[in-house]
Amino acid sequence: MRIHFIAIGGSAMHNLAIALHKKGYQITGSDDVIFEPAKSRLDKYGLLPTEMGWDENRITKDLDAIILGMHARIDNPELLKAQELGVKIYSYPEYIYEQSRDKIRVVIGGSHGKTTITSMILHVLNFYNRDFDYLVGAQLAGFETMVKVTHEAPVMIIEGDEYLSSPIDRRPKFHLYKANVAVISGIAWDHINVFPTYADYTAQFDKFIDTIEKEGTLIYCEADADLTEIVSHSSAHITKIGYGIPAHEVEKGITYLLPKRTELKVFGDHNLMNLNAAKLVCKELEISEEQFNAAISSFTGAAKRLEVISADDSTNVYKDFAHSPSKLKATIDAVKTQFTDRKLVACIELHTFSSLNKDFLKEYAGAMDKADDAIVFIDIKSFEQKRMEPFSEDDVQQAFSNPNLKFFNDAAKLKAYLLSLNYQNTNLLMMSSGNYAGFDLPELASELPR
Template sequence: MNVHFIAIGGSAMHNLAIALSRKGAVVTGSDDEIFEPSRTRLEKQGILPESIGWFPDKITTDLDAVILGMHAREDNPELLRAKELQIPIFSYPEYLYEQSKNKHRVVIGGSHGKTTITSMLLHVVNALELNVDYMVGAQLEGYDCMVKLSEDAPFMILEGDEYLSSPIDRRPKFHLYKPNTALISGIAWDHINVFPTWENYVDQFRLFCEVIEPGGRLIYNSEDLTLNELAGEFKDRLDTKPYRTPQYRVTDSGTVLIYDGREYELQIFGAHNLQNLLGAMYLAESMRISNHDFLQAIKTFTGAGKRLQKVVEKDTFTLFKDFAHSPSKLKATTSAVKEQYPTRNVVACMELHTFSSLRKEFLPLYDGAMNAADEALVYFSPEVVAHKKLAPLSIAEVQAAFGGRVKVVNDTEEVLQFIREKNWNDSVLLMMSSGNFDGIDYDRLGEELVQTIG
């Protein structure tokens, strides 16, 4: 196979390129910018483009396929050349389906928890030494590539993102995988630049259910009322299996899960994480993994990358970083930390960073999202708002949206001042963002705060 990647440097695209090269395909690619870690990884695999830019001469009739990344534009010269030569053009998700259409496809969808559920399932699969293919949307610890493709693996595990597939294919990625087993973790409005209304967003999950293979299984979080109602529409066509928060108790080291009359000591905590665990366990059932084997293997799972990840932990102080940015994620993460550390002062800081979160019409959804914290701060950058070509935001508008005692700032130094002036004895600091508060080094900050504790 000769495959060419247009926009090979993307975070998802470079992983697929490496996986295909490892499978034995001849891989080439182009991009007008390639950043780390994509550059080093592509170079190590021997498929880093020699020059930056677009080169229509790379598109020849020798190619079996062209894979088009979201970063490319519709008028990309290589794309136009591929169309002219009638070379098959695939989006990233389309090509993943092509590589897995003869396998049992397990697809994890939902507005939150996808990466955590996927990483839980992979953790168990690896512990049990099972052969599976996979695609994960985030970098997980212990993996040098987040896509694996093979001829012989009977299962393909796919994290099902609802964002668009390519510049010429405006369908959400997870509509293209046609799962045999699917999971939806919850529905909370996101990507409002693409899905302008709540109803339109929910429809994407309805369409996802419709592409599940006939007789396939739909696993869903029944504590989500919208999702519970949606799943009811498919009870006659699919094997529907609900899950919810299991019985558990909090311990100093994590959680004890009580299931089927047995107790399992876990290193993770929070009701949302335990919901995710149950969902992953039911996915594992479809891969012929028993509940007990799953729960024994998950005991050593410490979490997915950037999801409630401990940066520093001392006797009386813990610093977490988390990817949470949407209202539902903020609420779940903040509540989980307070439940785990009920006697400590929990200080939660979050950054409005995504396109949706910085839209005025989306802000009211954040009302009460950080109420579980003892102290809370919200940061946004006016420069980022302007760069995204959105209407300017005021501190007062953000404050009104979040409600409660939330402090709002729009300068990174004010975030650091807010943090540095506190006594961190017997406290937890939770830093939540899909960015880094415009330059805060969490490791360095953690070391600095530890020095202040007597």
């Protein structure tokens, strides 16, 4: 098979290119710019384009398929040439489905927790040396790539994003996978540039349920009232299984599953609900609860999901991917509940299209109320790059309904403020789907005054 990737440098795209290369396919690709770690990973397998930029001469009739990344524009010269020649064009979720047609497909959807649930399932399957393919949205310990596709594996675990599939395919990715076993972890409005109203957004999950294969299974968070209503009104011919927070207790900063006091390395109600979802999926894959608990006790979490940067008897420093209102609130709640005797300094970087939209900003009301010191950072360049009107400190304080919240749009001033605080008996939580304008978080953690 000869396959060409247009926009090969994307997170999922370069991982899929490597996975297909390992499967024995002949892979080529192009992009206008490729950043790390994609650049080094592609180079390792001889897949890094020799020149950056687009060239229609790369597209020939003897290609078996084009895989089109979301980064490409609809007027991309390579795309136009492929359309002219009649070469088959796939989005990457379409091609993932093609690679898994004859497998059991487990698809994890939802506005939050997708990566963690997927990671938990992969950890347990790996623990028992099960043969499986996967697509996950983060780099996991013990897994070289974020995508694996083989001929032999009987099952594929897929993290199902609700964002659009490609520039010419406006369907949400998770609509294309046709799950045999599906998870919906919850619904919280996001991607307002594509789904301008909450109703538009929730409708995508209703449609997702309809894509589940007949006689399949839906595992859903019954603590989410809107999701539960959608599930209850669905007429899909599937089995519906709800889940909530499992029985547990917290002692000296460690969470234990009950009744057998299985010690966990993760914490927080949202992670416990994620764990329950993963447990139910594994049950569908014939892994018992006892087996699941034995395996999950060694799960340390997905990258950037309450990831420990440093820890001692007085201070823990975490980084987390949280950026939407629901994720922000859940992450802050988790750290405060786990460490009731410590103060919490919590900092969120807003940089997604939704979070920089003034109309959407009010969705953050009350999200940081449990933090002892609440901080919002927006790199001023984010507004410039997205051509959006900058926020003032007053705008942010009003939107978050928190007059004590502090606002920074200069990374140096933010760092100076963080280093001015005393972290004795205090945790620091840094949340972003970006990089704080290039902050070195381990270096920051080492400099914090105790």
